[in-house]
Amino acid sequence: MSYFQAITVKSASLQQLREKVEGALKTEGFGVLTEIDVQATMKKKLDKDYNPYLILGACNPVFADKVLTAEPHIGVLLPCNVTIRQLEGDSFEVAIMNPAAAMAAVQNPAIEPLAGEVGDKLQRVLDLIGA
Secondary structure, eight states: OOSEEEEEEEOSOHHHHHHHHHHHHHHTTOEEEEEEEHHHHHHHHHOOOOOOEEEEEEEOHHHHHHHHHHOGGGGGGOSEEEEEEEOSTTEEEEEEEOHHHHHHTTOOTTTHHHHHHHHHHHHHHHHHHHO
16 A cells, blocks of 8 residues: 555646645645645755645544544644645646555554545545646
8 A cells, every 4th residue: 555646737837736736625625734845945954956846734624533533643643745746847746645554553443434534535636636
């Protein structure tokens, strides 16, 4: 089981694709809680050049509540990360974490079906972006 799924899409800009990603996340009940601009951070901290690369911390509050209730320490694995990174030219990769793979380490049967449901929602996000 892979820890992520990804698609490659064309976009005029990272910002334009980010808006599409956030719209698809919203359709599935997610909001973006955090953002890491990898390109800016690596330049500032290491003076190293990266292509545009964002890590978005996405959260579906309904599912977050359910998994936190079932497993209070699960917060160390939240939120669900979505990455957007520029490949070549106008090609970008959008990747999502696989919640079932991430939650497998927890070994709590109560969260397995929840991880599956969140994974299905995130797969639909990728499907919307690729459409």
